[in-house]
Amino acid sequence: MLSTLLAASLAGSCAAWPLGRLLGRRGAGWGLALVPAGLFAAFLGFGPQVAAGRTVTERLAWVPSLGVDFALRLDGFAYLFCLLVTGVGALVVVYAGAYFAERTASDRARFLALLLLFMTAMLGAVLADDLLLLFLFWEMTSVVSFLLIGFDGGSPSARRSALMSLRVTAGGGLALLAAVLLVGASLGTYSVAEAVARAPELARGPWAVPILGGILVGAFTKSAQFPFHFWLPNAMQAPTPASAYLHSATMVKLGVYLLARFEPLVGAVRGGRDVVIGVALATMLVGAFQAIRAENYKAVLAYSTVASLGILVMLVGLDGPMASVAAVGFLLAHALYKATLFFCAGTVIHATGLTKLRQLGGLGRLLPVTAAASLLASLSMAGLPPFLGFVSKEFLFEAQIESSWEAAPMAVAVLVNAVIVGVAGVVTLRPFFLGRGRVREVKHREVPGLLVGPVALALLGLVISLEPAWFDRTVLRPAVAAVYGAPVDVQVGLWHGVTPMLLLSAVVVGVGTLLFVYWVPIHRRLRAETLLDRVEAEHGYEALLRGIEAAAAGVARRVQRADLRAQLATVVAAACAFVGWGLLAAGVVPRVPAEPLAVRAGAAVAGAVGLGGAAAAARAPPLLGALLGTGLVGLVAALLFLTNGAPDLALTQFAVESLLVVLLTAALLALPLAAPPTRARAARGRDAALATALAAVCFVAVLDMSAAEPRTAVADFFGARSYTEAFGRNVVNVILVDFRGFDTLGETTVIALAAVIAWSLLGPRGRAADGGDAPDPPARPGPFVLRFATPAFYWLLAVLSAVVLLRGHNEIGGGFVGGLTAALAFAVVALAYGVGRARGRLRWHPLALAGTGLLLAVASGLPGLAAHGDYLRHLWIDAEVLGVAVKQGTTLLFDLGVYLAVLGAVLAFLFGLSREAER
Amino acid sequence: MIGEALRAGVAVWPVVVPLAAAALALLLRGRPALQRGVMEGALALTLAAVAALLGRVAGGGRVVMAFGGWGAPVGITFVADALSALLATTAGMVALAVAIFARADVRARRRRAGFDPLFLGMLAAVNGAFLTGDLFNLYVWFELMLVTALGLLTLDRRPAQVDGALRYAAMSMTGATCMLLGIGLLYGVAGTLDMGDLSAALAGRPPSVAVTAASYLLLAGLALKAGVFPLFFWLPASYHTAPIGVAAALAGLLTKAAFYACLRVLVTVLGVGTAAAAVPGVPPLLALLAAATMLVSVLAAIAQVDVRRLLAFHVMGQVAYLVMGLSLATAAGAAAAVVYTVHTMLVQTGLFLGAGAIARAGRGYDLRLLGGLIREHPVFAALFAALALSISGIPPLSGFWAKALVVDAAFRSAAPWRGWLAAAALVTGFLTLYSMSTLWTRAFQRPRRREGGAAHRIPTAMVVAVGLMAACTVGLGVAIEPVVRISRVAAAELMAGPAQGGGAP
Amino acid sequence: MSVLLALAAAGLAGCGLYMILSRHVVRMVLGLSLLGTAVNLMLFQAGRVRTAQPPLIREGAVRLGESADPVPQALVLTAIVIGFALTVILAALALRAFRGEGTLRSDELRAARALGDPLAPEPGRDR
Known part of the structure; x- marks a missing residue:
């Protein structure tokens, strides 16, 4: 039932947007008010x-793994809130419909929809019996109020106020979230009722202070308690119906609601009550x-609301049953009269266009019904009999006398x-009854839509206190019982004889009347006091914002303005620091391989040459020198591979290095070769230090690795099965095409797609060029020697590449090297005659070649999948061709794919770079 | 038989299908419409494959595919478990949104420059990284991600893109080098590359320099790719230059794949968080990095005036939450990180796509000039608001659950710094809300600054793409339970130790 | 031998990094290539350097005899090709950057940094 009501509320607010447009200027408010009115009746x-x-409860599992339920619980306190939210909600919607009569249908519908959405959030928050669900609706009120306050987004102050209220309340919400999660972690449940019941357990736990702190911050921000109160007066930027609803009757009371719920925890944690009452007094x-x-x-009105909220929070902080009675009573009385006064204020502002009290006066004759409603509400606010305000004030003083607190709160x-x-006097007497003639005419007369709300609420404040039986039985006592935890015997009555409370009330009214009489001088005197402005908490907020922005600008400058060089250095330094930290944490020292220090002379020389090349590359001022140094290092690496049992590697490294030199030379032709030093001496020193650190990390790690006993199970497996099961004698090639063929497939993709990039990056780019069909520069005759030697070289390399490809499975070679060799053949042609001739030789587009290769490689895995259920499982055929036993498998297809992809890619690089260089 | 093959290959289709389609799209070069058809068809098939995979493994258990029939530890295996299937499915959704967006954003010119093969290649690489059970194979996929990202980044060949790509490439290659070195060292010690086998081989060993250095080098390389402070510079240097649809894909996929790899390598291979941790000292380092990354990124985001840059910083700010979950070294922390990963993949993509739509409507990305979009585009404003609130952790959106889970896991962990970490997370949440609310107010609510009248139309495809992601975050917010359950299974599988492959040597 | 190789590889890595840290983009690219070679050597070292015998199964034999570890060789081969592809892409990017901005100094390449720079006084006008 409860969830149905909630769903109805949500559905109503969603439907309000389209419906509000359909219903038109007059009908929107009245029509949509049926949603809250219906809910009110249901409640x-x-x-x-x-x-x-x-209590009425409902529980649906929502996220069972986390123990989060969609749990609703209606007890007396929640009931009071539900009536308030839906009842006032209905009146607000009617009022808003009239208030927005001159606005566009779209604005009106949007506003009403937001109001109803807000109502849904409030209902959910007070009904929720799951802390996370409560938090959900809690944040929803923040977000919707952001939209309501900033409804007139055109005004800078509206936007600022909306952001302020969102940041304060949603920021406080995060503190609440922490508390909620801690409650869940401590108790193993998110049930509100259970958490409240087990408050002493929470208070004894290790997280007591953070939990209470989180709840308090959440509640204080929401209920505009000092020092977070400043958002509320600013929120008056909202259209007045929203102020009447959010900032008097509902949203700001949500913090009080939460505090009242968790009152047992406040009492159980040492110092809890002191904090709450201290904050409340400051707020007041x-x-x-x-x-x-x-x-x-x-x-x-807003500041008096802040003061009233302070009183409410103080009442929650006080102990004793009367505190609960007073809290409930005052909550209701305040909601009724404050909403009325906001309504009246809205009508006045709407009708006159004036916002300052000083400018207003004599509206009683122009807006008589509004004046009457305002008067009734003010009398209640002033706490005069026979209004509800009087009753609640009696409760208030009784609670203070009863509680164990000293005189200070009483005085305040x-x-x-x-x-x-x-x-109360100022907001009613000033605009309506004094200063006659200050306002002579209003833009519009009173319309029913603007009157229903204030009149109904104002009368309610009188009716309840005159005829309290139903209210007492159904609302007050259950609510008090829910808050206090036990039934409390309360008598709502106007006359209890001459009690201390009555005397205090008399004092209050007397002082208040004096205040009203001398309002203007006191007001002027206080306004002149700029000290109060300077210590406003709002300045703290502004300072916080400025601090955040300044910190943000500082961080942004450091992060995104830095030199690439500095960033790279940071990255490498961080990596080295990580390793250093790890070594420290592990407390290990490097081992040294226990092997004879016999060094083969050739290897030593090779290593020395390599290092020399590297050093030369690193130090060489001209780029060409650096390039040659790098190339030399590559060649030495190839030599090292060759002499240490890795001819395949050597071949590949050699081919890659040659191609790289060719390609980079082509690139360098288009670039200035002079490259003056870019680093200052000190920077070079730092770089050298960092390079040394990296080298040290590498050296130590590799040495330690070499000292470990090698585990060779996998390598041995390959050695043993390579011929018998994968039918290849070159184990490296078998690994590449079969055992770990999938790596090769990935790498083939890398190189094929790299070709795409190079092609799109390099060369001219028009509509034609996008397709890669730009005319290449005409073929030019190369140097004589090259022309002489080229055909031979070309054919030699082409044949060699085919041989390398075909024999790769058993001898040195394979698809990669084959592709690279074939590419070298074209590179020779390109060097001799220019790219045009080479492309002419190729006939295919290099990217088509790469694509075909990739497709072939991918497809070669499918037969195995179809036959055996394993992708890339190669199939073999034994056949006898011309008397020669031929054993061939899908490996060849795979290798051919690799070959074509590599060839296509390298040619794409080559042609692209040359096209670019020749531009 | 075909049906059998289809079923047998369920673990490889997510990679093989996009790879084959990439090759096909490469061959169809110069025919943009056909290319697009191939890409979209392949995407649909991939999505179906990952969904089927997820259905198969959601309840626990895994699907293992041994390439070439050579089971672990000698061959390469794909091990699809709850974690990898969940993330692959999410990646599929992200790719779907990007592809829809691309209908309006990627014109023939960009397709001729290779959008389709590169995008498919990236999808294959991401799925490969999610699914592979082999460390070196993981490296290969990361290189493919890098290459395709570079290509996509420079589709328009603008100077800013080239400059950004250059920085991206330089730093990423440095990171990849660290990774490769780490992998080599691990092979040198353990003689195997299969993650499960490695884990078993490393578990019993006393700590050594080589293993420690390898682990931390791998961590550095992966942290770089995940965008973790102080290794994240490549990301803010490049993401904002990319075509916006591409930026959305990068933001949704790449850093998350890197984080996934962190999870696999650190937890599965190195046993961080389990009793058999092969290297000490990782959790405190990660906690420190997470906190620093969060605060630095979100602050830097606040300073931004360009929507793309702003969102790029949030990419890192969000990754920090993943790292935070991992740093707790508990099953709950890992599970929370997984949920967060799913959430952030969807929402980051949605936000970047939303930025593209904003730019289309307001003719630019500069928040100083944007404004007033809510008038003409109220629905889009609501969609973007949902995404912005989600990243800020407001309920009932996926971001709320993700953030709550991570913070909750922190509270429940035994780490001495849990309170501080949670506080950093919440402060970052506040600052994220701060940044996103400013963004939203400026772009949508405030009157337009730029002269030139009303906002421009937003193509339907863009709104649909943003709406898809917004629907995902709302849907997950309302029904997060399945994801939580799968993530728990995933975390349990992670923590349980080696992912056993197929056959034996 | 291990010590020598480790020393050479580590030295190469250091030189590579020193070049990477240069502000000249081409130098940086060459440095990355050098660093790649260094790491390849270390990867090769992971199979231990014991023999000059290549991992080829001799005619007549069915299994591999004493030889170098073939696995790291396969890995290095893959890494070489990937490194090659990336180096070429980097070179293309450098060339394109030079065409676009007329400089090869990384601190003078400002296009990416200037795009949407929040610290710039004037709103950017891209797109």
Whole structure:
């Protein structure tokens, strides 16, 4: 049932957008008000159950793995809120419909939809019996209120206020989230009721202070407690119906709701009550002072709301049953009269276009019904009998007398209540009854839509106190019982004889009246006091924002303005530091291989030459020197491979190195060769130090690795099965095409796609060139020697590449080397006659070659998959061709694919670079 | 028989299909429409394959494919377990959104420059990285990711793109070199490359210099690719220059694949977080890196005025949460990181695609000039808001669950610094909200600064693509349970030790 | 022999890094290539250097006799080709960058940094 209501509320708010447009100017408000009104009626139906002290619960598993339920629970306290949220909600929607009558249908519908969405969030928050669910709706109120406050996005102050309220309340929400998660981690449940019941357990646990702190920060931000209160007055940028709803009756009360729920925890943690009451007193004082100082109609109301919220929080902090009674009573009374006053303020501002109290006066005759409603509400606010405000104030003082607290809160409460009395006078008497003639005409008369809300709420504040039986039984007692944890016997009555509370009330009204009489001088005096402005908490917020922005700018400058060189150095330094940290943490020392230091002279010479080449490359000022040095290193590496049992590697390295030199030379032809030093001496020193560090890490690690006993199971397996099962004698090639063929496939893709990139990066690019069909420069005759030797070289290399490809499985070679060799053949032609001739020889587009190769390689794995269920499992055929036994497998297909891809890619590089260089 | 082969190959289709299609698209060079058809068809098939794979392994258990029939540890195996299948499926969704977006964003010119084969190659590489059970094979896929990313980055050949790609390439190659060195050292010690076999071989050993150095070099290489402070410079140097659809794909796929590899290598291979950890000292280092990355990235994001740059910094800020989950060295932390990965892949992609749509409507990425888009594009504004709120961790969106899970895992861990880490995470959450709310307000709410009247139309394909990602984050927010359950299975499998491949040597 | 190879490889790596840290892009590319070669040598070393016998199964034999470890060789081969592809891409990028911005100094290549730079006084006008 509860979830159905919630779903209905959500559905209503979603439907409100289209419906609000359809219903038109007059109908939108009244029509959409049916949603909250219907919900209100439905909640009234729960009255008997609630009065009987029962709670209605519903629990659906939501995220069972986390123990999160979609759990709803309606007890007396939640019931009070539900009635308030839906009841006031209905009136607000009606009011908003009239308030937005002149706006576009789209704006009106959007606003009403947001209001209803907000109502859904509020209902969910007070009904939730799962802390995460509660948090969900809690944040939803923040987000929707952001949209409502910033509804008029065109105004900078509206945007600023919306952002401010979002940041404060959602930021506080994060603290609440931490608390919620800690409760879950401590108790193993997210149930609100259970968490409250087990508050003493929480208070004894290790996380007691963070949990309470998180809840308090969440509640304080939401309920605009000092020092987070500043967002509330700023939020008055919202259209007034939103202010009436969010900032008097509902959203700001959510923090109080949470605090009241977790009152047992506040009491159980040492110092909890002190903090709550201290913050509340500060809030009350700040709110009261600022209310006197404020000039804007809505601002006065907002600051008096801040003060009232302080009173509420104080009541939650006080101990004793009367504190709960007073909290519930005041919560209701405040919601009723403050919403009314906001409505009235909205009507006045709407009708006059004026926002300052000073400018207003004599509206009683122009807006008589509004004036009457405002008067009723003000009387309640002032705490005069027979209004609900009087009753709640009696409770308030009784709670304070009963509680174990000292006189300070009492004194503050008296003072602040007196200010509230004064404010009550100012916001009603000033605009409506004094200063006659200050406003002579209004833009529009009172319309029903603008009257229903204030009148109904104002009368309710009177009706409840005059006829309290139903209210007492159904709302007050269950709510108090839910908050206090046990039934409390309360009597709502206007006359209890001459009690201390009555005397205090009299004092308050007396002081308040004085305040009202001397309002103007006091107001002026306080306004002149700029000290109060300077210590405003808002400045703290502004300073925080400035701090964040400054820190952000500083970080951004460091992160994105840095030199590539500095960034690379940081990366390598970090990697070295990681290794250093790891070695420290592991506490290990390097081992040295236990082998004779017999060094083959040839190898030593090769190594020395290689190092020399590297050093030369590193130090050489001209680029060509560096290039040749690098090439030399490659050749030496090839030599080292060759002399250490890796002819395949040597061949590949040799081919790659030659091609690289050819290709880079082609690139360098287009670049300036002079490359003056780019580093200062000190920078070079630092770089050398870093290079040494990296070299040391490499050296130590490789040495230690060499000292470990090698495990050769995998290598031995390859050695043993290479011929018998994969039918190849060249184990390296068998690994490449069969045992680890998939690596090769990936690498083939890398090189094929690299060709795509090179092709798209290099050379001219017009519509034609995109397809790769740009005309190449005409063939030119090369030097005589080259021309003489080229045909021979070409054919030699071409044949060699085929041989290398075909014999690779058993002898040195394979697809890679074959492809590279074939590419070398074309490179020779290109060198001799220019790229045009080479492309003419090729006939195919290099990318087509690469694509074909890749496709072939990918496809060669499919027969095995079809036959044996293993991709890249090669199939073999034994055949006798012309009397020669031929054993061939899909490996050849694979190798051919690799060959073509490599050939195509290298040619794409070659042609692309040459095209670019010759431009 | 064909059906049998289809089923048998379920673990390899996610790689083989896009690879074959990439080759095909390469051959269809110069015919953009056909290329697109091939790409979209292959994408659909890939998506079907990963979904089937996920269905097969969701409840635990794994699908193992031994290439060439050579089982682990000698051959290369694909080991699809809950983790890899979940992430591959998410990657498929990301690719789908990008492909839809590309219909409006990638014109014939970009397709001729090779968008389709490169994009397919990247998808294959990402899926390969997710699925492979072999360390060196993992390296190969990372190189393919790098190459394709470079190609996609420079599709338009603008100077900024070339410059960005150059920086990207230089730093990524340095990282890849670290990785390769680490892999080589591990092979030198353990004589195997299969992750499961490696894990078994390393488990019993006393710590040594070679293994420690290898582990930390691998960590450095992968952290670089994942975008972790202080190795992340390549990312803000390049992402904002890419064509926006490409940036979306990169943001959604690459750093996450790198994080996945971190998870595999650190937990499965090196046993971090299990009783048999082969190297000490990883969790505190990761915790430090996570906290630093979070705060630095989100602060840097706040300073940005270019939507792309802003989002690029958030990519790293979000990755930090993944690293944080991993740094806790608990099953809950790993599970949380997995959920977060799924969330962030979808949402980052959605945000970048959204940025593309914003730029299309407002003619630029500069927040100082944008504004007022909510008037003409209220639906798009709502979609983008959902994504922005999701990344800020607001319920009921996927980002909320992800963030809550990570913080919760921190609270439940035994790490002495758990409170600080959680606090850093929450502060970052606040700053993320700060940044995203500013972005949204500026781009949508504020009146337009740029002269020239109303906002331009946003192509439907773009809205659909953004909407797909927004729907994912909302859908996951409402029904996160399956993902949580799969991630728990995944974490349990990770922690349980070596992923056993097929046959034996 | 191990010590010598390790020394040579580590020295190469150091030289490579020293070149990478240059602000000249071509030098950086060459440095990366050098670093790649160094790492390849270390990878090769992972199979231990014991013999000059290549891993070829002799005619008549069915299994591999005493020879170098073939696995690292296959890995190095793959790494060489990938490194080659990347080096060429880098060279192409460098060339393209020079065409675009007229410089090869990484600190003078500003196109990426200038795009949407928040610290620039004026809003950028891209697209």
